[in-house]
Amino acid sequence: MTATAPSIADPYRQRFAEFLANRREPDSLTGLRRAAFARFESLGLPTRRQEAWRSTDLGPLQAVAWNLPTTAPVEVGSLPDLGQAAHRLVFVNGRYAPALSQGPALPDGVTVTRLSQAAASQTTLVESSLDQAPGLDRHPFAALNAAFWEDGAFVHLPRGAVLETPIHLIFVATGHDALIHPRLLAVLEDGAQATVVVEYRGQGRYLNAPVAELTIGDGAVLHYHQIQDESPQAFHLGAIGLRQGRDSQAQAHLFADGGQVTRTDLTALLDGEGAHCALDGLTLGHDSQYGDFHVRVEHAYPHGTSEQLFKSVLDGKAQAMFDGMIHVRPHAQKSDARQLSRNLLLSRQAQAHSIPRLEILADDVKCGHGSSTGFLDPDAEFYLRARGIPASAARALLVYAFANDNLNRIGLTPLRERLGQVLADRLALLDGDAR
Amino acid sequence: MLEIRNLHVTVEGREILQGIDLTIGPGEVHAIMGPNGSGKSTLANVIAGREGYTVTAGEVLFQGKNLLEMPPEVRACEGLFLAFQYPVEIPGVANLYFLKAAVNAVRKYRGEPPVDAMDFWDLIHERMELVKMDESMLKRSVNEGFSGGEKKRNEVFQMAVLQPYFAVLDETDSGLDIDALKVVADGVNALRNAERGFLVITHYQRLLDYIVPDVVHVLVNGRIARSGSKELALELEEQGYALYNEEPGRARRAAA
Numbered sequence: 001m002t003a004t005a006p007s008i009a010d011p012y013r014q015r016f017a018e019f020l021a022n023r024r025e026p027d028s029l030t031g032l033r034r035a036a037f038a039r040f041e042s043l044g045l046p047t048r049r050q051e052a053w054r055s056t057d058l059g060p061l062q063a064v065a066w067n068l069p070t071t072a073p074v075e076v077g078s079l080p081d082l083g084q085a086a087h088r089l090v091f092v093n094g095r096y097a098p099a100l101s102q103g104p105a106l107p108d109g110v111t112v113t114r115l116s117q118a119a120a121s122q123t124t125l126v127e128s129s130l131d132q133a134p135g136l137d138r139h140p141f142a143a144l145n146a147a148f149w150e151d152g153a154f155v156h157l158p159r160g161a162v163l164e165t166p167i168h169l170i171f172v173a174t175g176h177d178a179l180i181h182p183r184l185l186a187v188l189e190d191g192a193q194a195t196v197v198v199e200y201r202g203q204g205r206y207l208n209a210p211v212a213e214l215t216i217g218d219g220a221v222l223h224y225h226q227i228q229d230e231s232p233q234a235f236h237l238g239a240i241g242l243r244q245g246r247d248s249q250a251q252a253h254l255f256a257d258g259g260q261v262t263r264t265d266l267t268a269l270l271d272g273e274g275a276h277c278a279l280d281g282l283t284l285g286h287d288s289q290y291g292d293f294h295v296r297v298e299h300a301y302p303h304g305t306s307e308q309l310f311k312s313v314l315d316g317k318a319q320a321m322f323d324g325m326i327h328v329r330p331h332a333q334k335s336d337a338r339q340l341s342r343n344l345l346l347s348r349q350a351q352a353h354s355i356p357r358l359e360i361l362a363d364d365v366k367c368g369h370g371s372s373t374g375f376l377d378p379d380a381e382f383y384l385r386a387r388g389i390p391a392s393a394a395r396a397l398l399v400y401a402f403a404n405d406n407l408n409r410i411g412l413t414p415l416r417e418r419l420g421q422v423l424a425d426r427l428a429l430l431d432g433d434a435r
Numbered sequence: 436m437l438e439i440r441n442l443h444v445t446v447e448g449r450e451i452l453q454g455i456d457l458t459i460g461p462g463e464v465h466a467i468m469g470p471n472g473s474g475k476s477t478l479a480n481v482i483a484g485r486e487g488y489t490v491t492a493g494e495v496l497f498q499g500k501n502l503l504e505m506p507p508e509v510r511a512c513e514g515l516f517l518a519f520q521y522p523v524e525i526p527g528v529a530n531l532y533f534l535k536a537a538v539n540a541v542r543k544y545r546g547e548p549p550v551d552a553m554d555f556w557d558l559i560h561e562r563m564e565l566v567k568m569d570e571s572m573l574k575r576s577v578n579e580g581f582s583g584g585e586k587k588r589n590e591v592f593q594m595a596v597l598q599p600y601f602a603v604l605d606e607t608d609s610g611l612d613i614d615a616l617k618v619v620a621d622g623v624n625a626l627r628n629a630e631r632g633f634l635v636i637t638h639y640q641r642l643l644d645y646i647v648p649d650v651v652h653v654l655v656n657g658r659i660a661r662s663g664s665k666e667l668a669l670e671l672e673e674q675g676y677a678l679y680n681e682e683p684g685r686a687r688r689a690a691a
Contacts, residue, residue: 377523378486379523380523380524380525382485382486382507382523383519383522383523383525383577384525384533384536384537385484385506385507385508385511386483386484386485386507386508386510386511386517386519387508387511387533387537387540387593387597388508388511388512388537388540388541388544388597389508389536389537389540390508390540391506391508393536393540394508397528397533397536398525398528400527400528401525401526401527401528401576402527404527405527
């Protein structure tokens with residue numbers, strides 16, 4: 001299998017040369033790209049011989065001759081709405097779309113802009129922050145992103161700034177076997193607070209390898225939402241790196257609905273005492289979709305708390321993977337880490353895999369993990385039917401109930417309702433009058 | 436309104452009900468008593484339509500319609516109610532939501548529009564008082580973390596909200612203390628009227644002090660061994676089932 005890896009790495013080298021030929025940017029930035037590409041070449045494209053990629057079959061991806069995204073104007077269709085005021089930035093095939101982007105005035109000192117612009121105007125801040133988030137150094141697609149990113153979002157909140165209005169970032173892809181590398185760099189200084197909603201969607205076949213870098217300072221609060229609604233032919237191989245300061249609080253809510261082969265690697269580093277993170281994910285899979293969350297929570301300081309709640313609802317021949325690591329460093333005493341993975345199989349051909357991992361190097365910690373996979377409870381289904389609820393609606397109600405506590409964690413009401421509707425539509429749920 | 440004729444039922448090849456004949460008219464309360472494993476719960480489950488039971492002979496008519504060919508939800512919509520011996524916990528589904536879904540499913544079946552929100556709220560509150568249920572139970576997930584008594588009260592509450600034409604109570608008294616038993620019995624008695632029929636399945640005579648039946652049947656080894664007035668229950672309490680030459684635990688063994 002290793003022999004096949006260079007066959008796709010070589011085209012990447014060619015694409016990278018094409019890409020650099022058309023860039024106009026500071027040499028220092030180009031230097032970062034070259035370093036990232038060198039990192040990718042040393043990592044190589046992952047194979048199933050590597051432990052971290054054992055579960056992910058990238059075979060279908062290797063059969064495609066991938067291109068840089070088209071520069072021709074494209075029709076993107078309707079865009080998702082947050083249902084409330086938002087600072088909206090839209091990117092089509094990784095490029096900023098100003099006509100689709102809008103938002104109210106920002107508070108003094110707060111920056112929400114395109115990354116390429118920030119790289120020109122706040123070069124020092126961007127270059128010192130870029131590619132620093134935990135977990136990215138080992139991730140080949142994150143390295144590719146660091147080499148190839150054309151644009152993305154840059155969010156910066158100075159110390160103590162509170163942004164009430166959510167930031168809504170929409171990344172649209174339009175197929176043509178394009179390689180797309182959107183990037184988010186968010187820096188919340190001490191005590192700052194923000195909500196970021198990232199949506200990935202598209203049509204046709206493409207390979208989306210997004211990276212989100214989230215750095216939050218002491219006492220900062222971040223609510224991060226990611227809605228992956230890629231096209232049925234799409235590949236999505238993303239990475240999220242979260243670094244948290246002392247007493248900071250982060251929530252990440254991941255929702256995976258689309259794509260052919262999708263995987264998100266989320267690394268959270270509790271890099272100060274008393275930091276707290278709550279990470280959850282919900283995968284809806286049908287047909288032969290493959291959906292994967294690889295999560296690593298690293299407790300580096302004492303008194304950190306973390307929660308993971310990852311679920312999947314799988315129909316058809318869909319497969320889901322959850323691989324979750326809790327790593328507690330030797331001095332991170334009084335850490336409290338919890339992890340729960342639950343999978344609901346709606347068909348006999350669907351498969352769910354859960355791999356909990358604990359590496360506890362401190363001796364005074366609380367860590368717990370649990371995992372369950374099962375079919376719908378026939379007793380519960382009968383109970384609902386015995387009260388008059390038709391079989392299909394009874395099953396839908398039980399699926400909805402299974403997923404509901406993930407949805408309930410989403411604080412943005414219109415978004416929560418929209419995702420609830422996505423789930424309901426998937427299930428052809430109960431008649432509206434029963435809800 | 437419920438006619439059971441020569442009902443034979445097997446579970447995994449073993450015959451549990453061996454020819455039941457039972458007719459219950461409107462407004463009547465019939466009690467079925469019997470030892471463990473005599474087939475009492477099998478009868479309740481077959482009437483409600485649970486899977487895993489094979490009817491090998493006989494028929495069950497409900498208001499003249501063939502009950503056995505209806506799926507469980509249609510039986511419920513036709514006005515049949517089973518109070519479960521072991522109510523199922525359904526995490527994530529709020530009790531109130533569940534009730535409204537059930538009420539509207541029945542209304543839809545009958546060609547009626549969804550229940551008006553205010554009317555529904557009034558009905559809920561009225562019925563909650565009937566079974567002395569706390570309002571907080573409406574927001575909790577169906578039966579999740581409920582005590583045994585709360586689960587049984589919740590069954591009677593659902594019955595009171597759904598107002599079926601006929602209700603089967605499967606050992607609704609099991610595991611209840613006397614106060615909870617009275618609450619359950621009061622709830623049932625409040626629903627008794629000239630049209631509504633009840634089949635009360637119980638292991639203990641005690642319940643029948645509070646829900647006074649018109650007829651008592653003794654079920655032994657899958658057959659009705661004897662039928663009589665409410666005094667029969669007292670007799671059974673004193674003498675046990677030994678007179679009926681039981682082969683104890685027949686159904687239970689088959690189920691295990």
